[in-house]
Amino acid sequence: MEITLLDYVVFFLFVGGVALFGCSFFFRSRRGSAAFTAAEGNLPTWVVGMSIFATFVSSISFLGLPGDAYKSNWNPFVFSLSIPIATWLAAKVFIPLYRNVNSVSAYHYLEQRFGYWARCYVAVCYLLTQLARIGSILLLLALPLHTMFGWDVASIIVWTGVATLVYTLLGGIAAVVWTDAIQGIILIVGAIVCALILTFSMPEGPAQLFEIAAAHDKFSLGSFGASLTEPTFWVVLVYGLFVNMQNYGIDQNYVQRYMTTRSTAEAVKSTLFGGLLYIPVSLIFVYIGTALFAYYTARPELLPAGTPSDQVFPWFIVHGLPTGLTGLVIASLFSAGMSTVATSINSSATIVLTDFAKRLAKSEVTERRSMKTLYATSFVVGALGIVMGLLMMRIDGVLDAWWKLASIFSGGMLGLFLLGVVCRRVRRAHAVLAVVLGLLTIAWMSLSPLINEGSPFYVLRSPLHTYLTIVFGTTVIFVVGFLLTAFSRRSDSETEHKKVN
Template sequence: MKGLPILDLAIIVIYLMGMILVGVYFSRKNKSSEQFTKAAGLIPGWAIGMSIYATFLSSNTFIGVPGKAFGGNWNAFVFSISMPLAAWIAAKYFVPFYRNTGEISAYTHLENRFGSWARAYAVVCFLLTQLARMGSIFFGIALSLQALTGYSMQMIMIVMGICIIIYTVMGGIEAVIWTEVVQAVVITLGALLILYLIISNMDGGIAKVVAIGAKDEKFSLGSLTPNLTISSFWVVLLYGFFINLNNFGMDQNYVQRYHTASSNKAASKSIWLCVWLYIPASLLFFIIGSCLYAYYEVNPDLVLAVKHQVAVERLPSGASTAEILKLQNSLGPADYGDKIMPHFMVTKIPIGVVGLIISAVLSAAMSTISSGMNSSATVFSVDIYKRYIKPDVTERQNLSLLHIATIAFGLLGMIAGIAMIGVKSILDVWWELSGIFAAGMLGLFLLGIISRQTKNHEAITATIVGIVVIIWMTFSYLLPPAYETFRNPLHKNMIIVVGTLTIFLTGLLITKMKKLKG
């Protein structure tokens, strides 16, 4: 078992204790459910923007993005390019809408438009999305720290989960936001430090990175042909636009932050601050991935340890040396991309700096997980417990419920992370799951906002049709070869695009037909 030096352990412990102390500090203010979920609407816009930025910069970004760039190219960066248009729509329409309604839940409006079923459906989709997000992030942080410490991934998730639960339960949304402000700075500085260490350890420096990257097409944004069956430029652009529209318009993580701002203008500015921070930051992580690719191309012997580790993990216990070597030799960069960043951290980062880097990785994970826990607890309290179980819940009972729900969702996120151990790519898993769960609720939300004439019956029919399409696109690959014709021909990232448009356009069509008949 690899043990971290005392200095690095001390830095990590100090960081974790600092996060818990933030929760203790803000716990003095958390005497009501409104303070726990809205922070009394007194958070400045710049802090909210930093908080949203930190939520985007999860460990999926810290580990998954360099892994994708290492194993492929910059195709996934197109996701970031799609953000400004989604942000413009959110700032212009969604922020004023939510703040004018005064509802802390993003899903209350759906019940007002279509009935309780619409609200319940969106809540289920949201909670499943949050569990997938938290699980993938728990897995990402464990993947890194296992390589650095030698501890089991399960143990790492449990220890991290307990720390996050403590400061999130004690501090509420205000602690979440202010810790995310700190975490946003730590994450960014950590990434810049890693980039410096890669280049300084590489013969030829930046010029060598550019030469190798250009030769192997590592800087490509993907095919520009209108091909929707592969991860082309257009597929990722469409996916990014729809998922970011869902993030800014339907995700409780973001909607809840709009209510913490002092004004509509401050809330809108927070969205744009997030966008202008995230685009260059995500580019930084793609650059890191390309630099790592060049570094290991120049030092091919170093990658053998990574390939050996992956081969051992994929084969059953007791596999022979010959079997391990055979699989090891067959692995390509895409098969072990997520392992590259942790390996570099283990072998090339000096004592003392390792603790700072781990703190940055922890920041990336903790910011998103704490946000997901708080928003999930809020949704459970408002949209499930108070709506269906106990509408007359007292203020004291509601605050206790929020605490218990926060703990429960933190534990469920840990379980989801443990279940993901062994997946090939963190980023791929997260993108696929988020696209599946988000498609339905985004389509329904757009139908309710844009088509004021659409009523309950049309919305139910459109949603059922959309769910059928989403299920078919997700699982049709399981059909036997004899039914290959009926498999989904589109890339999996198109699920959110087709699913959203199916619900929205079907609802419009049925509404139009009913109007013509009437």
């Protein structure tokens, strides 16, 4: 089965329809910066929830989870099991906090607790991370589309970035959230279609799929051992907990959506809906990977020898789906990438306006100037993201290197936030020292895999699995800050006691 004219029609109708629908919010977004960045707090609960879900799912998830499950087992699904805890914390702590602060910026709170240095540091880290995210998503979206359609990778990156930038620039957050909701629905439908077709395409029926998968231990969630050097069940679970706390607690992509609902209660409902929806959907993705393994084990002649695990799903989409459904599933894959890029562009523009332009202005920033800043920043971030994707395509290893640097610089964000929430009286110097020590820990763990065995520095190499980087980095920041605060309080109390006596 090859891609037909009907598949092209389905695909282009979806992409064009989403872009035009997003552009239709232009007049609503022009009402002012509050409309562009928070939709004036007037979006429906279910739409915001679907947007949160779509923000969580990217083209990496769409292809990465099936590829990992095809290659190994259901260990990646353990990451999703931590989401209920993270969303519960969001509902109890994060959302009420941000709604009370009443700022569309996720980092305004850090300035209240530690001063502008903390807000500026985290905002800069966020912007750098989003540039890396846009570029990598565009590239990872272009590669399978190149395999499927045969189109030029650079052209896919440019046109995908431009199409997403146009409706994001014109429609603001309302366009982003509403198109996210549509894209999320298409994504779920596409995943379910693939899972069903794989299940009922087995030569001897669905039972054969489970027999083959069970024989190869494909349903395993990983080892339950105590090792910290392997991605065991516990390592992945703890890693997922910290990453999801960072997502729902301090990531502007999510926090901004908390401000688009009418009330705190609706923001909570949206977050619980969007977060918990990812659990069954990610289960479908890992099931697809297992089903692909069983399908091509039963029918090995249908898969070219040596096909990489992350290319098996794209191969099935093109060669294993009926006419028309191929276009739908490719549209699902495309939607995952577009929603992530659109979110990053709008959220980055919001941060530039709130955390830098307005904060550093010597006089009050007018609405006209605010809108100009939002439009200009959206364009610049989108353009730089496209350039980043093109650079990543041409320079080997730049993607991994950039993500390592981004993880180092952004790794202190969660620990600093937790320190501010738990410890009410943290001195600025103590917070700075805690962040520095945390970043050194993160840098050590992130760069350790680059140390070769024959290097004299090999003895300093971290023995821990890379998933634990954010765990130990965050813990160091929080513990150091907490202990310094406790000791300073004790010292102050003893000093006061001596003065009294």
